Amino acid sequence: MRPFVLIGPSHPFRGGVAHHTTLLYRHLAARHPVTFYTFRRQYPAWLFPGRSDRDPSAEPLREPGVEAVLDSLDPRTWVDVYRRIRRARPTLVIVPWWTSFWTPHVWGLAMLLRRLPETRTLAICHNVVDHEARPWSRACARLALARADHCLVHSAEDAARLRALVPTARITVGFHPRYEFARAGLVEPAEARARLGLSGETILFFGFVRPYKGLVHLLEAMPRIRAERPVTLLVVGEFWDGTARFDARVRALGLEQAVRVVDRYVPNEEVGLYFAAADLVVLPYVAGTASGVVQLAYGLDRPVVATRVGALAEVVEDGVTGFLVSPGRPEELARAVLRFFAEGRAAEFAANIRRYRARYSWERLVDLIDVIAAGAPAPAVGP
Structure with a gap:
């Protein structure tokens, strides 16, 4: 059996793409021989907007046999990986795509791989275009993704976006699998709240705080929510632009006692506590396109209120696993949160989420990749 090659971030680097790529390796390796090349340096320090790109977890997601050989600033390391691939003659080379920073790397590697007709290249597109797009983002995506033999996207919206950029692209609409790595940290809700100094009904915003995630709209919804129920908003995630403006708005809305902020990257072993x-x-x-936060919530049996953007509208089933609202509408957010508590939908939604587990399994994603590797027309499965 000819091997697969996977290229992308993994431990010691942090974040959703590193988690996704590491778990994909774990599940691919259960079925195929796989070589996983990861980074010894990912982003240059001056470019990374967060405090660090290293994972502080005491229990990180890591797999044996991963080869940390790539340096984003040293093209020789990418040529070296191409030479290794040429010797291995793999069936498929899988590369994640999520930001235009990686354009020269993905484009250069894909061009070299064109010399290996027996090897196909699959780009897994977490975002076709950067979340906070720059003037050059679309051109970079077009340049890099046009060289891939096949592109796997997480939503129909991103498939349309990619089709507009690269009309000849072979595109499959897949899905983002669920995350269950934090289940070991789950405790009873009352215990979790006691340990965090919380009480009563609590809603959670989780993950890096960036403008496209619309936290400001949830904050603006809180006075309407608090007018009817004593709900606490728990914001857990690193603010890439600092908290000054957010804190000022909390004070202006008189929400100092209703909003709790944990402004840091949360290690894996603590994630379950906040969701619990x-x-x-x-x-x-x-x-946005897809969100690992939805699949983290699903992996921990937590219902979701989300906006109708990207894959969120395809993954959250309105009235079944949560509620969907229009983006940028605080009043709709408030109504959805109040409805959830007033109707007591938590147990029903959680049961539905558990029933949908197989729909978002890693095994099902590997099935889809196998079809692509075989060169057969891949179905647009979606969630």
Whole structure:
């Protein structure tokens, strides 16, 4: 059996793409011989907007046999990986795509791989275009993704976006699998709230705080929510632009006692605690494609209120696993949160989420990749 090659971030680097790529390797390797090349340096320090790109987890997601050989600033390391691939003659080379920073790397590697007709290249597109797009983002995506033999996207919206950029692209609409790595940290809600100094009904915003995630709209919804129920908003995630403006708005709205902020990257072993404390996870995004936060919530049996953007509208089933609202509408967010508590939908939604587990399994994603590797027309499965 000819091997697969996977290229992308993994431990010691942090974040959703590193988690996704590492778990994909784990599940691919259960079925195929796989070589996984990861980074010894990912982003240059001056470019990374967060405090660090290293994972502080005491229990990180890591797999044996991963080869840390790539340096984003040293093209010789990418040529070296191409030479290794040429010797291995793999069936498929899988490369994640999520930001235009990687354009020269993905484009250069894909061009070299064109010399190996027996090897196909699959780009897994977490975003076709950067979340906060720059003037050059679309051109970079077109340049890099046009060289891939096949592109796997997480939503029909991103498939349309890619088709507009690269009309000849072979595109499959897949899905983002669920995350269950934090289940070991789950405790009873009352215990979680006691450990965090919380009480009563709690909603959670989780993940890096960036403009496209629309946290400001959820904050603006809180006075309307608090007028009817004593709900606490728990914001857990690193603010890439600092908290000054957010804190000022909290004070202006008189929400100092209603909003709790944990402004840091949360290590894996603590994730379950924050989700256990929450009745509901809220994603007030104003733009986006897929979200690992939804699949983290699903992996921890937590219902979701989300906006109708990108894959969120395809993954959250309105009235079944959560509620969907229009983006940028605080009043709609407030009504959805109040409805969730007033109707007591937590147990029903959680049961539905558990029933949908197989729909978002890693095994099902590997099935889809196998079809692509075989060169057969891949179905647009979606969630």
